[in-house]
Amino acid sequence: MVSSWLLASVHLLAFGFALASILRRSRGLRRCTSTEDLPVIFSADNGWGLSALVLIVTGVMRAFGGFEKGASYYFHEPFFHVKMAAFVLILLLEIAPMMALLRWRLAVRRGDVPDLTGAPKYARIGAWQTVLLIVMVFAASGMARGIGLDEPA
Template identity: 35%
Template sequence: MTTEALLAYAHIMAFLMAATFLASETALCRKEWMNAAAVERLARVDMLYGISALLVLATGLARTWWGIKGGAWYWSQPLLHAKVTLFVVIGLMSIVPTMRFLRWRRAVRAGGALPSDDQVRSTRRLVMIEAHLLALIPLLAVFLARGVGTR
């Protein structure tokens, strides 16, 4: 029982970290606030977001392996597959902003060139879509935990 509680706690904390860093990216990625320091900060926050997303994955897998219900139960549930699919979609979407943040940082370091307003706006839009999709994962988790739609 203690193991299950600690696994759940670790998974929730990792998810909250990912949500926090994604929200920070959203806040920082504004054309009105864009300067060299914001570009550097965006790249750093995005790295922390990536690390926290890996922690979400690792703790989620740990719950399926060492949790009370066991891997056979978890992996037979459609809602778990929906959560994982959504997580993968968000992860694939996050590649574009990550590449842009790194490119912007290189440009700032090379000569101080900041991204255009259009680049910032389109990147912020992608990050916002990620954030909104991320909010659906806990909903699926609650349904899974309560047995809604389980086999």
């Protein structure tokens, strides 16, 4: 009981950190004009990555680790499918910014100036990821309240 509660709490807190991190990274990317802007972007990106890792680990533990209702419940829950679809879209959208930020980090480490022309595009991607993260929260809260399951018409 206590472990389930703590796991759910960490999972929910990770959503808050994820939201703050993606907003911070997107704002930094939107304002990015030189390599002087990169430390803030890299820091926010680290937060985004760490919070995503915590969300994935705690989510898998909750859904399939025997801490919650079990996989059969989640697989039959419509909002779980919404949540997972939003999650997959976030991951797919993350490919381009992640690859660019890796290239930028390597360039900075080598003492080179990275090509920052894609920064506004990655900021827009972050805005879409923010929307999808919010969709995930709404789906999770709907799931927790049983909305969509066996509701009378």
